[in-house]
Amino acid sequence: MAKQVNCPCGETVRGETDDELVTNVEAHMQDKHPEMVGTMSRGQILDMAQEA
């Protein structure tokens, strides 16, 4: 089931699977929010996720 995270910066990060979502969110943070890299666990990312 696809999921998405609405980043506070206004971008929506999506993934077709949990693994893909976490990978995409981590890539987004490295690209746009380097200060947040390493501060969010997989569980925290999935807690923020909504069904897309």
Ligand SMILES: [Zn+2]
């Ligand atoms: Zn963002």
